[in-house]
Amino acid sequence: MSNPAPWHQRETQELLTEQAVDPSQGLSQDEVSRRLERFGANALQSQTRRGPWRLLLAQFSDFMVLVLLVAAVISGLIGDLVDTIAILVIVLLNAVIGFVQSWRADRAMAALQVLATAQAQVLRDGQLQTVPSPALVPGDIVLLEAGNQVPADMRLIDIAQLQVDESALTGESVTVAKQTHVLPSNSSKALGDQLNMVFKGTTVSLGRARGLVLATGMATELGKVAKLLDQDDRSTPLQNRLAAFGKRLALVVIGICVIIFVAGVWRGEAPLLMALTAISLAVAAIPEALPAVVTVLLALGAKRMVAVHALVRRLPSVETLGSVTTICSDKTGTLTQNKMFAEQLWVQGAAWLPGAPDPTPEVLEALRAAALCNDARHNPNDNSAEAWQGDPTETALVLVAHGAGLDKTQLETELPRVQELPFDSDRKRMTTLHRSGERFVGYTKGAPESVLACCDAQWATDGAQPLDSQAVIHQANTLAAQGLRVLALARRDFASLPEGETLAGVESQLQFLGLIALIDPPREEAAAAVRDCISAGITPVMITGDHPATARAIAQRLGIVTDDQAEVLTGQDLADLDDAALLARVAKVRVYARVDPAQKIRIVQALQASGEIVSMTGDGVNDAPALKRADIGVAMGLGGTDVAREASSMVLLDDNFATIVAAVREGRRIFDNIRKFIRYAMTGNSGEIWTLFLAPLLLLPIPLQPIHILWVNLVTDGLPGLALATEPAERGVMQRPPRAPDESLFANGMWQHILGVGLLIAALCLGVQYWALSTGHAHWQTMVFTVLTLSQMVHVMAIRSERDALWTQGLGSNKPLLGAVLLTFLLQMATIYVPVLNPIFKTQPLSLMELGICLGAAAVVGIVVELEKAWRRRSARRHAIA
Template sequence: MTSQPELGRSVPPAWDPAPHLQPSHEVAARLQVDPDQGLAADEVPPRRARHGSNALAAAAPRSVASRLIAPFKDFMILVLLAAALLSGLIGEVADTVAILVIVLLNAALSISQEWQADRALAALQRLAAPRAQVRRDGQDQAIDSHELVPGDVVHLEAGNLVPADLRLHAVAQLRIDESALTGESLTVDKHSAPLPAAEHALGDLRNIAFKGTLVTHGRATGLVVATGAATEIGRIAAMLDASGDRTTPLQRRLAAFGQRLSVVVLVICAVVFGVGLLRGEELLLMALTSISLAVAAIPEALPAVATVLLALGARKLVLVKALVRRLPAVESLGSVTTICSDKTGTLTLNRMTVSTHQAANDGAAALLWRAGLLCNDAAPSPQGWRGDPTETAVAERAESAGLDAVAERAAWPRRHEWPFDADRKRMSTLHVAPDGWVACVKGAPESVLPRCTSAWGADGAQPIDIAAWQATVQGLAAQGLRVLALAQREGSIDRLDAMRALDADQAERELVFLGLVGLIDPPRPEARDAVAECHSAGVRVVMITGDHPQTALAIASQLGIVDAVEADEAADAGTTGAARQVISGPELARLDDHALAAMVSDVRVYARMDPAQKIRIVQALQSRGELVAMTGDGVNDAPALKAADIGVAMGQGGTDVAREAAGLVLLDDNFATIVAAVREGRRIFDNIRKFIRYAMTGNSAEIWVLFLAPLVGLPIPLLPIHILWINLVTDGLPGLALAAEPGERGLMRRPPRPPTESVFAHGLWQHALLVGILIAGLCLGVQAWALETGHAHWQTMVFTVLTLAQMAHLMAIRSEGQSIISLGLRSNRPLLGAVALTFALQMAVIYVPVLQPIFRTEALSGAELALCLACAALVTAAVEAEKAWRRRA
């Protein structure tokens, strides 16, 4: 036993950043610890003082005040508040109150989303093992995992969560499930030997056990080399905390729209105010007119309607198993141009399955599966097989081939084993029966085949063609399969003791080859169709995984993510192909950000990636103007989920960390559900655009009416109460009903919108301008005619024409291409109800005596109302003519 270093006098320096390259005894020396004795009790406090607690730092909670203020920083909200202030200053209290109610409603709907960032780090903290088995002062003891310090000697066994990052010192058949950290679906065989000096991906660090991963098999002793924030999970937490929140395309569009609108409003109000004074109008009258114009120009209901449309879309997504955690995520999905998808558990089932097998001979199949069942540590249970995923897959396939696991293991009881280790890449078990013994061998083909001197044939052992079987192995590996070779060695019962006394190297000789088993974490059945639909919608799908490049390329080819022909050529040539469709983590690490951004548009598969590289990929795509969705389920995905424009996590197989960091959670873990979410996102944005088209055309008409009337010598045609009624009642209720409008034809056969595209693109602003002028012309024409012919209630007529014209306009713009006849009136019943209710309310304002003084209206005759309805019908006809022209163009 080595002597215990003198501790308590000094604290060791920061640990070497590459403990995997050093022998474990050198790591122990650097940490000033004797692995047989562990740390002395008096050495723990100074180490904790230097390195901190083995816990993830909690993010400082946002104050209540900051959460309450945040919604009011939006530029559109500031414009509305300014309009409310101006209305209050001139005594229009009703206008002020109405605007403030809308602003407060919008803020209340937004504040509830602001608590999410704090919960992501809390979920990371829950991954920490609550207790750890540690050796201190030569005694084994259980302590809280947060009390661990660098240099502690920790014991691991099956079922433990690793409590800190450990450099393994002594290992006995240790296997660890690192899928939540690396994305690798296979359990990882661990050892204690130093690794060669080279670049190693996270999943290749076989002598390191990472905090938060699960021990599935074996035992080990390790040295704590990193705690808390210095662990791999701690680094992920830091990236998650630093990634910040991104504004959505809709937020950016509405902000830009609000800024431009405010400038236009100020200019128009100033012009109207100045022209009125020059014409000798009263100052108070022109102030009132300018305020009316400002109220008309600002779509007060837009922020609230946009939020409600998103909320209703979120409720609809729940029906297709997609839970929205952030409302803007719904709209972001409709703008997505690239989906970066984790492979394991997202595109695949995260369940190892035997895909194929190649027996040495038809008669060898039974022996192949018997060997697979006997040389296997998986255990049956009422819920199915338990154990290593690869071994459970082999056992399940053996049972499906007709073997009775209990009977076979009873008939051939295990008497000895030579455990798997990473150097041999195989394991062997010795079994006995009354007539002799059999040694079953299972392992990597390159390890097993050279030890085979024959292959099982129709008449027993036959000569083996090693080269032919090696070619078969390469073919299976090119399909993305993990290949196992199985063999056996038989002997008489009197040689049993001699066989048990042999070491593994001697026992695993002169083997009879039984065959190959190909395993795969299979693609989800629905994933290929989902990928194809994404492609038809102009959305590129990119796979990011911890798997090896060849496996990743094969899966991507099966899913249609990469071109199958190019993938086959690349596999045959041992390269990634001319199109550079796949790149590995070590290759990416050698690229600077500029070089990565230059090639990121061509790469379809990223293999052997660590969390920091996933964020680099997302950021590189964003630098090319892409709007990125990141799907994933593991801890390793969380920072990229938050850095992406929209994070999509798995609800069943995903980790808490991924779900907390994501904006959308797929409740059925079905990649195809994201297609439904993209479709819904596009439909919702289309309907928001329709509302903007509707609201801005109406507001445009109101602006032109108020702007042109003084210029052509007509009295101010509308009062502020009329404007507010139109904007809140006719805009709000029918606008909400637009949420139920079905998707347009070809919704998923058109490219996604560019993230920088204006909300007024595709002729929207021209439509709002020209149709607004048309409606204003009709209103002023009716006003001029009514004044000319002596109709005393001309103002009520203008008010009614403007209201009914907007309803007619709404019915015509339900689709940007289809005619109102082809749409049918019953395809959106809520909209029909909203229009009918708005018409009834307008009639009440005109004809109910108690309301007439409030709105300053007078009852219209039948002929006057018919004239108003005819003017509204002209608006519908004009919009339908516009759509017909667009269809022909």
């Protein structure tokens, strides 16, 4: 059995018969009860969520977290309560953050449910009743009027000037004029093109209607959005990298510690000493400060971003923006102003631009028609010229007339309206009749082809002129191809008020006045933001529910595409492509039009499957599923819906697309600083491991005591590591391409640096140890301890930039780090020269010469790192020349 045609392609009577309802009586109460039991409440449902305790326990299942908990237990057993407390605080902090993030989907669903809850006027048992919208069932007859929220998906039975704002669901910037006629079998299935249907969650902006409920609850288009939202969050690139890093690191460190223990015992060291040494090294080598440093970096970044009007709802998203390779943006309200403006007026074969001085009488008459054949009303509580209420197109017409010196309120006093023929979807035009002294004048506006069919001349101040209809149609098509909404204006004089004259008689023998083209223009700052994204190697992509021509025109104005023949993929095109075919197309397509929420997710998933890190921006309900599915969803805070904000990772408080550029810069800075901390911490840990691992192989005594290892871990991974969070962004951070999505944390020579400098630190420590032993210096262990600590302080200052020399940056450009290094130096000196601390740290005061040797050995690390950076700069210059 074949599937029935879509509702908008079937006759209303057929659907009424299928629903077994009389449109004049509605359903009986008994039938409503049966259908409510069968179909369920007209409300959005969400999957059962885990309870708070299960959510909280789930935060402790990560491998790295388990390793840290084991490290905390070991630290407590060997008496290092400071490390134990530090590790537990870090683990709890991360658990709380993860717990809070787990409620995001629930809150998004709650926002959808609020959006879906309203009252409805319904006909039941022949009586009009007001019922909560969750009580509606398929088959109900519902009455709608201006201001109502549509409570369910309905087929329209009869209408009167019905216009519906569907922007939250479809992304259309213009209200949609509805009709009741069945649409042809080859008509588009896009929601914005189903003109005889209205959908749950949209708003009636003008007129009234009666409709048949066909879908309720989760079966509605809004319900389908809710299903798309009900999915698990994706891990961010940073979370994936850190999880993989933590697992590998823990396994490697444990293996090395076992080898050190076995090697030490084999050489004759005391098993207890070697066990404590191996355990201490394991605790020290695993950078338990890493989660804390990452959290601090992200929190500071989030705080900095609030200053530029970006609110981070999920901390890891700050870093994710630094990884973004593609930004998929909704058009309406995100890249555009979500307000209609008149772009130009075409009168007597010439274009007149709004705001141009000295408009001709013909231009003024066309603008007079636009202002009077218009139902926009001035807000009585606002005296500004812009305070007009009504359809966005009509308010735009009032404003362009006002700019030319024609005030609608004054015009209505001079030419009061006495009769009107409202717009309807059959005629596609509207006519108003006005008293002009002893005579009357009629003004008509509407679709060009509809108005021109009623015109037989062109109006001019010196009398009627011949009308070239083909030239006008050609100009209208040219403007429409530029993404503009085009209306035609006409007029007719009457000696007396028409009475009893047919509709065709009033709207006949009109004189053409001109064409007016309108558009929802791009935000002024959006084009600059697009340029910045492109220069940063980020691909901007527009995904909208709007018309393809409009989408292409806006994309061209913004610089997203440069060719007026650039491919625009429509929702119908997407429906005809399987996943493999779409995957092959997404690399080239930059504009998608007439797409629905599920198709937006398909586009995001195809981009992700091709290796892209995807950001999705938007403001409507239709954007919410894609916002959640993207690697980072960015919602609009002023004009956006609660659903979009709750589904997003970040909210732009000023609805400024350009704010994303500042967020990307901050994300790149943060990831750079995370890499710097890992470079710093792992190089130091590598030096400690190599020192302890190689000493027995070189027949040297164990160079460090367990307390030394734990102290170095405390003072080096603590304040200096955290101070790296405040490191400013490096030069050219927005002129380099995004990181590859699968790029390792250790890419770009970092693992070689960790290994090489770690071996250098070990060589310096063991070299000092060998020299001290061979020359009879009894303080050799204290010297090794000091070299190990101070070399890491020199290292952290040198790696503040991967390319710029330390003297180019300046010592004072990161004052917190400089302060942390000086404090660490003083603490290290205290362990050596404060007598009461010597027995605790098993140290002895060093002579001036011994201290000088330690300082000189540590300085070698800085010299080598600066040579490495000089080599990088030289290589970069050679590459640029090539």
